[in-house]
Amino acid sequence: xxxxxxxxxxxxxxxxxxxxxxxxxxxxxxxxxxxxxxxxxxxxxxxxxxxxxxxxxxxxxxxxxxxxxxxxxxxxxxxxxxxxxxxxxxxxxxxxxxxxxxxxxxxxxxxxxxxxxxxxxxxxxxxxxxxxxxxxxxxxxxxxxxxxxxxxxxxxxxxxxxxxxxxxxxxxxxxxxxxxxxxxxxxx
Numbered sequence: 001x002x003x004x005x006x007x008x009x010x011x012x013x014x015x016x017x018x019x020x021x022x023x024x025x026x027x028x029x030x031x032x033x034x035x036x037x038x039x040x041x042x043x044x045x046x047x048x049x050x051x052x053x054x055x056x057x058x059x060x061x062x063x064x065x066x067x068x069x070x071x072x073x074x075x076x077x078x079x080x081x082x083x084x085x086x087x088x089x090x091x092x093x094x095x096x097x098x099x100x101x102x103x104x105x106x107x108x109x110x111x112x113x114x115x116x117x118x119x120x121x122x123x124x125x126x127x128x129x130x131x132x133x134x135x136x137x138x139x140x141x142x143x144x145x146x147x148x149x150x151x152x153x154x155x156x157x158x159x160x161x162x163x164x165x166x167x168x169x170x171x172x173x174x175x176x177x178x179x180x181x182x183x184x185x186x187x188x
Contacts, residue, residue, distance in 0.1 A: 001029075003037045003051040004183040008103045008151070009172030011185075015054040017047075017147035019083045022125050024055070031080055031123055034059045041180035043101045045139045047146030050102050052183070056083045058143035062136060071135050084120035086144055087129075089113040096138055098152045103171060104178045106164060108156045112141050 006012055020027070030048070034057075038046040044065060047058040058081050066075035091114040099107040116137045119129045132140055142152060153161055153168070170176060174184035 001033045001036065002040050002181055003033050004181040005037065005041060005046075005050050005101050006052050007171050007174070007176075007182050007184045008153075008168050009185040010052075010102075010183070012049055012052055012054055013102060013146070013151060014149045015049065016149045017049060017054050017056040020055050020057065027057075028123070030057070031059060035061060037180075038101075041101050045143040046101065047143045049146045049149075056147045057081070058084070058147060060136075060139055060143060062139055065135065073134075074136060077136055080123045081118075081140070081143070082121040082123070082125065084118055084140075084144060084147065086116050086118050086141070088117040089115070089141075091115045096135075098138075098142060100142070100152055101180070103151065103153065103168070104176050104182075106153070106167060106171075108153065108160060108164075110152050110155045112138055112155075114138075116141060118144075 034046050034051060037051060038059060038061060044062045045058060045060045048055045060079050062074035062077040065071040093111045094114055095109045095111050097107045098110045114137060115131060115133045117131050121127055172184060172186040174187035
């Protein structure tokens with residue numbers, strides 16, 4: 001089922017997610033719905049916060065980036081991250097233009113470190129510790145920020161944020177044209 005994506009300005013996007021366990025009601029369906037919602041919106045990552053749930057869950061399917069021949073290494077990169085914790089970030093900062101399904105029509109240059117080591121559980125609650133690099137690491141860091149109550153616009157300089165203020169307010173009010181279902185916190 002396609003879920004509405006929560007737009008910028010909704011308080012759920014600013015909450016730190018809580019850990020979940022195997023007994024979390026409807027988890028399998030929520031994960032399936034998140035993958036379906038993300039695909040419909042043409043995204044490569046989606047956090048539970050973006051569908052209104054402040055839990056430590058996000059999904060990634062970066063295969064569309066491989067199909068566009070931009071990043072062939074991501075051809076099979078489809079993962080579920082539950083109760084994720086980044087335990088190490090390293091390397092030299094690099095800048096990349098990021099966007100977000102909760103903040104449509106805005107892309108900004110964001111600096112991140114290129115390599116992360118992460119602990120997380122998969123959909124079967126099997127623990128993993130992995131190192132991710134490059135675009136895969138960036139997608140994960142972006143989604144991880146969501147479960148920490150942060151947005152990519154928090155990582156840009158103050159002047160750029162100030163210049164975006166009216167556009168962000170328009171998004172919160174629903175004054176934006178999107179091709180996917182959204183829930184706008186200030187829409188009248």
